[in-house]
Amino acid sequence: MYVEQGYKGEIGIWKYFLIPLGFIGLMVLNYLAIVLLDLDIEAIMEAEINRKGANLFLIEMLIPFIVGLALLFLWVKFIHKQTLTSLTTSRQKIDWKRVFFAFVLWSTITIVITGIDIVVAPEDYILNFRWEPFLYLLIIAILLIPIQTSFEEYLFRGYMMQGIGIMAKNRWVPLFVTSVLFGLMHLGNPEVGKLGYGIMVYYIGTGFFLGIMTLMDEGLELALGFHASNNLVTALLITADSTAFQVDAIYKNVAEPDLGFDAFLPVFVVFPILLYVFSKKYQWKNWKQRLAGPVLSREEFFTSNNDETQV
Numbered sequence: 001m002y003v004e005q006g007y008k009g010e011i012g013i014w015k016y017f018l019i020p021l022g023f024i025g026l027m028v029l030n031y032l033a034i035v036l037l038d039l040d041i042e043a044i045m046e047a048e049i050n051r052k053g054a055n056l057f058l059i060e061m062l063i064p065f066i067v068g069l070a071l072l073f074l075w076v077k078f079i080h081k082q083t084l085t086s087l088t089t090s091r092q093k094i095d096w097k098r099v100f101f102a103f104v105l106w107s108t109i110t111i112v113i114t115g116i117d118i119v120v121a122p123e124d125y126i127l128n129f130r131w132e133p134f135l136y137l138l139i140i141a142i143l144l145i146p147i148q149t150s151f152e153e154y155l156f157r158g159y160m161m162q163g164i165g166i167m168a169k170n171r172w173v174p175l176f177v178t179s180v181l182f183g184l185m186h187l188g189n190p191e192v193g194k195l196g197y198g199i200m201v202y203y204i205g206t207g208f209f210l211g212i213m214t215l216m217d218e219g220l221e222l223a224l225g226f227h228a229s230n231n232l233v234t235a236l237l238i239t240a241d242s243t244a245f246q247v248d249a250i251y252k253n254v255a256e257p258d259l260g261f262d263a264f265l266p267v268f269v270v271f272p273i274l275l276y277v278f279s280k281k282y283q284w285k286n287w288k289q290r291l292a293g294p295v296l297s298r299e300e301f302f303t304s305n306n307d308e309t310q311v
Contacts, residue, residue: 002090002218003171004301006162009082016163019075023068023155024181031188041190045246054247055136061245062144069151072159087158089219098217098282102225105277107233109270114237114251124255128239133248141235141247149227156182156207157214157223165295171215172292179207194242195259205267212275215291216284226274 034041049057076082088094118125156178164174183204186192192199210223231245239249242257278284286293296304 001296001301001305002215003162003165003174003295005086005090006082006166007298007301008086009076009080011166012080013167015075015079016159016167019072020155020160020163024185027185027188034188034193041188041193042241045190046241049246055133055140058137058140058245058247059144062140062148065148065151066144069147069154072151072154076159087154087162087220088224089221091219095219095221098219098221099225099228101281102222102278103229106226106229106274110229110233111237118251121255124253125238125251126254127250128248128252129250130248134236134250137248138236141232145232145235146228149231150224152182152185153210153220153223153227157210158220161211161214169295169297170292171290171295175208175211175215175291179211180204182207182210189243191242191257194257195263198259199263202263202267205264205271209267209271209275212291213278216275216279216287217282218290222278 033039045057052060073084076084076087085092085094160178160181161174164177165171168174183200183206186203187200210227213222213226214220235245235247235249237249238251238253239245239247240253240257284290
């Protein structure tokens, strides 16, 4: 009963709106600035990287997410009076084995797929590896990128999933809303300008994948591990002029970006296979109920759990 874990805090509709609206508002303003001012994000990023260096620019990009995660945790603790554990999972404690399993599984798949692509199309890549910049990148990435991905997971699949679910009294509305908003959050990324709005199928599809994973597993652990692996390993392996993370990665993709089938392959092939693997390992059942069923009322939740910790 992951969505119902929100009952373990003080609800209040206004409390659930302030943090998401603030973040989404900033994303909207950022996107409007890009569109209305006709900004060339790729050129701006290139100029900033040349001036500051790739690693310092990466740190500056990630700082807002660090601040965001800290504010979200403080808001949940002091305004909602909810524990981090109940925001993370329906289990008695956070299952770190789940986090590490998802991280290792997706890291392995990412490395294998990237290696195959480099072998099959070597003309699309140049070796970009330099020891000193890469070591700095490695340290920054390990320390900060999981914080960035954790903020997005706790905001969308955690805080908003619970808040919207409790207000809508079902599971499909928060799944749909959080997945679409997660995808739209990436509208300001430079790859959208290069590839067009078709790439939003990937971002929104990824949102649905992470949301399904969270609801079926009744916790954020798998989503946290997957998302951290996706951004961390990709940042270390591959960079390109059209990506949000332009860093001193091992390889640089120099192919002209285009919206081919490879952009949709994860959503329609790889992610369903991963869901199948997770469902077998963790014995997921009752898909219809967990993804679209009703959310228990506050009284039903505490009664079913014989829980006296109501606030």
